[in-house]
Amino acid sequence: MGTEAEVIVVGSGPAGTAAVLDLVRAGHDVLWLDRLPGARPKPCAGGLTPKAAARLRADVSPVVRERTPVIRMSWRGYRASDFRGSDDVCLLTHRPELDDWHRGLACAAGAVITPVRRLLRLRQDTQGVSLTVLDERDTVCTWRARWLIAADGAHSPVRRLVLGQGAVPVAVALEGLLARDVCRRWPGMQFDFGEVAGGYGWLFPKGDHVNVGLYCWHPGVTLGQPQLLDYARRTLGSDALTDIQGYPIATHGDQLPLSAGRVLFAGDAAGLAEPLLGEGIYGALLSGQQAAAAVLNEDAASVYARQMARWRLELRHTRQITRLFYGTLPLAFGVLTHLLKSPLMEGAAAGLTLVQSKRRWLTAAAARASSPACSQTSGGRRD
Numbered sequence: 001m002g003t004e005a006e007v008i009v010v011g012s013g014p015a016g017t018a019a020v021l022d023l024v025r026a027g028h029d030v031l032w033l034d035r036l037p038g039a040r041p042k043p044c045a046g047g048l049t050p051k052a053a054a055r056l057r058a059d060v061s062p063v064v065r066e067r068t069p070v071i072r073m074s075w076r077g078y079r080a081s082d083f084r085g086s087d088d089v090c091l092l093t094h095r096p097e098l099d100d101w102h103r104g105l106a107c108a109a110g111a112v113i114t115p116v117r118r119l120l121r122l123r124q125d126t127q128g129v130s131l132t133v134l135d136e137r138d139t140v141c142t143w144r145a146r147w148l149i150a151a152d153g154a155h156s157p158v159r160r161l162v163l164g165q166g167a168v169p170v171a172v173a174l175e176g177l178l179a180r181d182v183c184r185r186w187p188g189m190q191f192d193f194g195e196v197a198g199g200y201g202w203l204f205p206k207g208d209h210v211n212v213g214l215y216c217w218h219p220g221v222t223l224g225q226p227q228l229l230d231y232a233r234r235t236l237g238s239d240a241l242t243d244i245q246g247y248p249i250a251t252h253g254d255q256l257p258l259s260a261g262r263v264l265f266a267g268d269a270a271g272l273a274e275p276l277l278g279e280g281i282y283g284a285l286l287s288g289q290q291a292a293a294a295v296l297n298e299d300a301a302s303v304y305a306r307q308m309a310r311w312r313l314e315l316r317h318t319r320q321i322t323r324l325f326y327g328t329l330p331l332a333f334g335v336l337t338h339l340l341k342s343p344l345m346e347g348a349a350a351g352l353t354l355v356q357s358k359r360r361w362l363t364a365a366a367a368r369a370s371s372p373a374c375s376q377t378s379g380g381r382r383d
C-alpha cells in the first residue's frame with residue numbers, strides 16, 4: 001500500500017499545524033501525520049506571548065482563558081515585584097484547547113490528520129522522501145513526497161530516523177494542574193526565579209485551574225515531583241495537583257542542522273524554543289510557517305536556513321543572557337527589577353523578542369545620552 005503527496009508533515013503541535021495551514025490554504029497537497037488520537041496531551045503551560053499570538057493566522061481569543069498585562073516576579077518568593085506592560089504581555093490558554101482550535105483552522109481549510117502508530121523508516125533520493133509507517137490498522141505503508149517537514153517535537157522520531165539522534169534537548173519543565181476551588185488564593189501570572197537551580201517556578205491562572213510548573217534550562221537536570229508539590233503548597237496552599245507531566249524543551253537550535261536532504265526540521269524538533277523561559281510556541285509557529293514557505297522552492301533547505309537565520313542568532317544571544325542571568329542570581333534579579341523591568345515589559349507587550357527589546361532599549365538610551373537636552377542636563381542644567 002502506498003500514496004503520494006507534495007509534502008508530508010509529521011506532527012500536529014504548533015509547528016506542524018502552522019505549516020499545514022499555510023500549505024493547504026495555498027492549495028498544496030499535504031499528507032499530515034500524527035500519533036493516534038488519545039495520546040496524552042503535550043505538557044505545556046499554554047502561555048502565548050503577543051509575538052506568538054501575532055503569528056497565528058486567526059484571532060485566538062476564543063481559546064484565551066485569561067490575559068494579563070502584569071507578571072509578578074520574585075527571587076524564591078522574596079523581593080516580589082509586579083512587572084507591568086502597557087498592554088497584555090501574555091495570553092493564557094489551556095494547551096489542549098489551543099491545539100484543537102489551531103488544528104480546527106487547518107481542517108476547515110481542507111487538511112486531514114492521518115493517525116499513525118509508529119514511524120519505521122525514512123529514505124531519500126534526489127527527487128523526494130519515502131516514509132514508511134505502521135498505520136492505525138497495524139499495516140505497514142509507505143508514503144512519498146517531494147519534501148517532509150518534521151514537526152514532531154523534542155524527541156523527534158524523524159530526526160532519529162534521519163540523523164540517528166533526537167534533538168538532544170537541554171531544558172526540561174514539569175507541570176501540574178491545581179483546581180481553582182482548592183487554591184488558598186487565586187494568583188496572577190507569576191514567575192519565581194531560583195525556585196530550582198538554573199530555572200524558575202510558574203503559576204499560570206486559567207479560569208478554573210492554575211497551571212503550576214518548574215522550568216530548568218540546565219542540561220541533564222531532573223525535576224522531581226516532590227519539588228513541584230512543595231512549590232504548589234507554598235504558593236497556593238495545596239498540593240492536590242493533577243495531570244503532572246514533565247517533558248524536555250529543545251533550545252539549542254542554533255547548533256543543530258535545520259534540514260537533512262529533503263527533510264526540514266521545525267519547532268522543538270529543530271531546537272527552536274528560547275532558553276531563558278522555555279517559550280517554544282513562538283519558535284514553533286515561526287519555523288512551521290517558514291518551512292511551509294520554503295518547500296515551494298526547489299532549494300528549500302537553503303531558503304529555509306536563510307529565513308530562520310535571525311531567530312537562530314536570537315537563540316544564541318538568549319543563551320548567553322540565560323547563562324548570565326541564572327548564573328548570577330539573585331544579583332541578576334535585582335538588575336532585572338531595577339533596570340530592565342520596563343524595557344522588557346514594553347518590548348513584550350509590543351510583540352518584540354528579548355534581543356529586539358534589548359536593542360530598542362540600548363538605542364533609546366544611546367539617543368538620550370547624545371541628545372542636546374541630555375548634554376545640557378549633564379552640564380548641570382535641569383529643564
Ligand SMILES: Cc1cc2nc3c(=O)[nH]c(=O)nc-3n(C[C@H](O)[C@H](O)[C@H](O)COP(=O)(O)OP(=O)(O)OC[C@H]3O[C@@H](n4cnc5c(N)ncnc54)[C@H](O)[C@@H]3O)c2cc1C
Nearest residue numbers: 011012013014015035044045046047152153267268280281
Ligand atoms: C511543561 C511545559 C510547559 C511549557 N509551557 C510553554 C508555554 O507556556 N509557552 C510556550 O510558548 N511554550 C511552552 N512550552 C514549550 C512548548 O510546549 C513547545 O516548545 C512547543 O509545543 C513546540 O511545538 P512543536 O509543534 O515543535 O512540538 P510539539 O508541540 O511537541 O508537537 C509535536 C507533535 O508531533 C507528534 N508526534 C510526536 N511523535 C510522533 C510520531 N512518532 N509520529 C507522529 N507524530 C508524532 C506529537 O503527537 C505532537 O502532536 C512548554 C513546555 C513544557 C514541557
